[in-house]
Amino acid sequence: MRLVLLLAVLLLARGAVRIPLRRMKSLRHRLEEQGLLEASPNTLPSRVGSKFFSSLTGGVTTEPLENIMDAEYVGAISIGTPPQQFLVLFDTGSSDLWVPSVDCSSPACVGHERFDPRLSATHQATGQPVSIQYGTGSMSGVLAYDTVRVGNIQISNQAISLSKKEPGSFLTHHAFDGILGLAFPSIASSGAVPVFDNMMSQGLVAEDLFSIYLSSKSRTGSFVMLGGMDSSCFSGRLRWIPLSAETYWQIAVDRIIMRGRVVACPRGCQAVVDSGTMLLAGPPRDSRHHPAPHRGLRVSQWPGEGRGRGSMWLGPGQVLPSPVVLPLLLP
Structure with a gap:
């Protein structure tokens, strides 16, 4: 059983873990500073649906999300031992977890946090190449396994993709470092088990359910809850x-x-x-x-x-x- 819930009001469940996020400059402001805001509505969204249309013929943790330019909600996770922290987009439209690696020199990688596998005692390299295509960007890199922490949930031997190339400029301008996919294993580009499926199989969540609240506030108040919902x-x-x-x-x-x-x-x-x-x-x-x-x-x-x-x-x-x-x- 696997369910997704869209919450309509903001009231956090008692006992849920809430992780504070850094307040950062919005995507709108960054694009304005670079003189790119005018072009963005014409160039970025044009392929936003292509990732769909080409193929359409334990416990509870609460992860706060940050509203960036009313266009993306990002939350913090960590990978490796000791943990290296990243801001990720929780994406119900994809299934892979990926972050930039230190081996990536693309502009989109250089401007974000990059994972260094040599600093993680739990890292397992595979050498398997991975390529992930989104509607407005792509990445290519290698598949690996490591410990992933989302809120108070720790997932062992989680498949992660480490980008070595992020071509184009789209990902350069976003606040998130990587993407955590919440869709089904059947569309995972890496062929690996997604994060939430591993949480379920390892008995790390109380229910096979995740819920998302998106606040109308400009920066804070949103969250994703893994393993339950708040009946209030x-x-x-x-x-x-x-x-x-x-x-x-x-x-x-x-x-x-x-x-x-x-x-x-x-x-x-x-x-x-x-x-x-x-x-x-x-x-x-x-x-x-x-x-x-x-x-x-x-x-x-x-x-x-x-x-x-x-x-x-x-x-x-x-x-x-x-x-x-x-x-x-x-x-």
Whole structure:
């Protein structure tokens, strides 16, 4: 059983571990300083959905997330013994865990924390090459195994990818050092077991469930909770939506409504809920231009109830951003 929960209000569970994060300059400010902000909306989001559309024919820990430019929420993890700390994007749209290595000299690596395997007593090198392609960037490197810590959870022999090349400029401008994928093993580029699956198999979480809260506050207040959910964060009865496929967090959508009008998927369509996507994306035939600010995906019917493997709770009467790649991130 594996479930994801999107929390609607902020109240931390009693006894959950909260890790303070550094306050840092936002992506918006960094791009402004480099004269790149004007170009970003035209150049960065254009391929944001490509990672989907090409293939679409124990315990509880709370990890705080930081809102960067209303576009990414990053949290701290550590890798190795003694631990080396990194800021990662918790991404429900991918399955791999990777961080830059000291062997990477790409500009995107140089500007971020880099993992040094020689400093870790628990590091196991494999020499196996890895290449990971995202909608707006890529990395190539090698697969290794080491101890990973997320909050108060320690995962032994976790597969990690260490980047040696991060071509292009997109990853250079982001606050996160690497990505921690929360999707299913079937789409792991490395072929390795993802972090949360290892937590489940090693009995490190109380429930086979993770939940995400994204705060509307500018910098702090967001968190990801691994191994449970906070019942004080919602009222009413939970409704669980079964997944269409155990790859991404893919669900069936009845229709997409904005301002009371059906604007896409009038006969239903498939959608992916992605915490690592900053925009709304869809196939050209379903894409529409709507002036900001408003948001309006409404799941008008619940495909099913009951809590089985691969279900997702959207919340009673909840409205999410739209359309077919459905970000957990609030625009």
